[in-house]
Amino acid sequence: DAKTTQPTSMDCAEGRAANLPCNHSTISGNEYVYWYRQIHSQGPQYIIHGLKNNETNEMASLIITEDRKSSTLILPHATLRDTAVYYCIVRVFHDYKLSFGAGTTVTVRA
């Protein structure tokens, strides 16, 4: 699977949009980009995933560049409860496994 690179940590202001970048420069055509988050001492929570088109749901938006080498997860209005470790994962279409990296520790501050 293609590897991903994320910043180790980032701070966000409550009420503002949080933009979380992810690089996946070796992604191939049949690999999806998934985003999960893990709040302290809980299991990971699914956020969103996409192949090449931008996606939006009730939690977030996923913007994938045209060359698919990077993506950005956007939390439109960050709240204190969005403080978590966010994982960007690339998954091959036919392989069900998810490989978790270190993720980005996001801290939302009042």
Add this chain to the structure above:
Amino acid sequence: GAVVSQHPSRVICKSGTSVKIECRSLDFQATTMFWYRQFPKKSLMLMATSNEGSKATYEQGVEKDKFLINHASLTLSTLTVTSAHPEDSSFYICSAREGTGALETQYFGPGTRLLVL
């Protein structure tokens, strides 16, 4: 999203005993479930893939005789840590695969914290 539960949420046991952890998909059927382990301040590590009605597939370095996995129904997978030792103390998390093709997603349980004394 789909809901996955785990039981128990935390367990303390003596060294040498066995512990069983249950993972259930509550509102969907899951032919495939996964078991992960997470040590403090570390990321999740996949231990094994559990397929309903067949043997589990273990990741390299995971002892299949120590971590017994049973996936007897489409909504239940169990992980039994046999002859547990203090180094097995960890956060065990399961996930279940839901949907197919482009809609396929894994949903995770809340985790089970195991402490072996």
